[in-house]
Amino acid sequence: MAPLSKRLAVVLFNLGGPDSPAAVKPFLFNLFNDPAIIRLPQPFRYLVAKLISGRRAAAAAEIYARLGGRSPILPLTEQQAEALAQAIDGLDPGYETRVFIAMRYWHPRAAETAQAVAAFAPDEVVLLPLYPQFSTTTTASSVKEWRAAAAKAGLTARTATIEDYPTEPGWIQAQALLISGVLDRLPAGGRYRVLFSAHGLPQKVVDAGDPYQAQVQETAEAVVRALNRPGLDWRVSYQSRVGPLEWIKPYTEDEIRRAGAENTGLIVVPIAFVSEHSETLVELDIEYRELAGHSGVPDYHRVPAVGTEPAFIAGLARLVVSHIGAKDELRWIS
Ligand SMILES: C=CC1=C(C)c2cc3[nH]c(cc4nc(cc5[nH]c(cc1n2)c(C)c5CCC(=O)O)C(CCC(=O)O)=C4C)c(C)c3C=C
Numbered sequence: 078m079a080p081l082s083k084r085l086a087v088v089l090f091n092l093g094g095p096d097s098p099a100a101v102k103p104f105l106f107n108l109f110n111d112p113a114i115i116r117l118p119q120p121f122r123y124l125v126a127k128l129i130s131g132r133r134a135a136a137a138a139e140i141y142a143r144l145g146g147r148s149p150i151l152p153l154t155e156q157q158a159e160a161l162a163q164a165i166d167g168l169d170p171g172y173e174t175r176v177f178i179a180m181r182y183w184h185p186r187a188a189e190t191a192q193a194v195a196a197f198a199p200d201e202v203v204l205l206p207l208y209p210q211f212s213t214t215t216t217a218s219s220v221k222e223w224r225a226a227a228a229k230a231g232l233t234a235r236t237a238t239i240e241d242y243p244t245e246p247g248w249i250q251a252q253a254l255l256i257s258g259v260l261d262r263l264p265a266g267g268r269y270r271v272l273f274s275a276h277g278l279p280q281k282v283v284d285a286g287d288p289y290q291a292q293v294q295e296t297a298e299a300v301v302r303a304l305n306r307p308g309l310d311w312r313v314s315y316q317s318r319v320g321p322l323e324w325i326k327p328y329t330e331d332e333i334r335r336a337g338a339e340n341t342g343l344i345v346v347p348i349a350f351v352s353e354h355s356e357t358l359v360e361l362d363i364e365y366r367e368l369a370g371h372s373g374v375p376d377y378h379r380v381p382a383v384g385t386e387p388a389f390i391a392g393l394a395r396l397v398v399s400h401i402g403a404k405d406e407l408r409w410i411s
């Protein structure tokens with residue numbers, strides 16, 4: 078086969094996580110110094126970020142200590158990148174394809190990745206957030222940082238941005254498959270509820286027009302349709318609240334207590350995370366499982382994140398290929 082003359086760079090965005098105990102505090106500082114997270118002008122944001130990251134560091138370090146001192150998010154994202162590169166090649170788009178990773182708050186960050194992409198000299202770039210639901214705090218923040226980094230790296234290739242894919246069929250199918258794997262093994266006769274748990278957001282972010290909560294609801298409804306189990310008991314709730322503000326409700330903790338009071342078992346599904354990290358492996362698997370035990374929940378299951386589930390990766394590959402060279406018609410990012 079003749080070598081392909083055109084090159085496609087796909088850039089995966091995710092949040093990133095500390096890769097050592099020493100990285101916890103600077104990772105948290107980068108997070109709280111993001112204007113999408115703390116909406117203050119400088120130098121106030123810098124000062125607040127220093128303060129909050131210092132205060133949160135011990136609790137966060139304890140969370141990551143339970144994972145061996147580091148987040149698994151980068152190695153798991155690398156597995157997704159590798160699987161996606163293969164799936165895109167399988168669709169034969171006519172490009173030599175390379176999949177890159179840009180994490181928002183820890184390495185590899187946008188600046189280093191933009192340089193690597195520029196060195197690859199692509200004809201086309203497709204930006205793919207590993208956030209199925211759009212939020213100003215995640216996708217928009219990553220795309221804005223990428224644009225600045227790309228300009229600085231002299232990367233001028235045509236770039237298409239995938240803003241969101243809350244009901245992409247492969248993503249929905251992968252979720253339904255993993256949930257069915259748990260539902261099919263439940264003992265007959267027990268009462269169970271599927272609890273779709275998404276990362277929370279401050280209520281004021283949603284009030285200002287962020288579509289994340291509505292898109293999480295769309296994902297959950299699409300998964301329930303795909304499951305096609307009449308009478309299925311299901312709900313959506315929000316986890317991982319940080320700080321004193323009111324966040325979007327219902328809180329996952331409250332739904333766990335409710336299930337206990339109703340003597341109903343739980344099948345907890347991470348509905349806004351596509352890979353395992355501290356908020357699935359520690360919060361859902363350890364902290365919330367413990368809360369469920371104390372709250373009288375008779376049975377507690379957690380569905381794995383989609384990871385490299387073939388249906389999910391195939392869906393991402395189709396999304397990428399359909400966006401090559403596409404003119405950006407962005408709904409949420411200016
Ligand atoms: C304080 C505000 C935060 C908002 C708003 C927020 C939104 C948000 N985050 C994710 C996904 C992830 N968050 C992760 C870690 C993390 N997030 C916050 C704070 C906010 N997130 C903190 C302080 C942390 C660090 C951990 C901790 O101290 O609890 C991670 C990575 C975790 C890892 O182990 O690698 C992800 C992924 C989404 C989807 C989202 C809004 C839609």
Ligand SMILES: [Fe+2]
Nearest residue numbers: 238239240400
């Ligand atoms: Fe699009």
Ligand SMILES: [Fe+2]
Nearest residue numbers: 092276317356
């Ligand atoms: Fe978060």
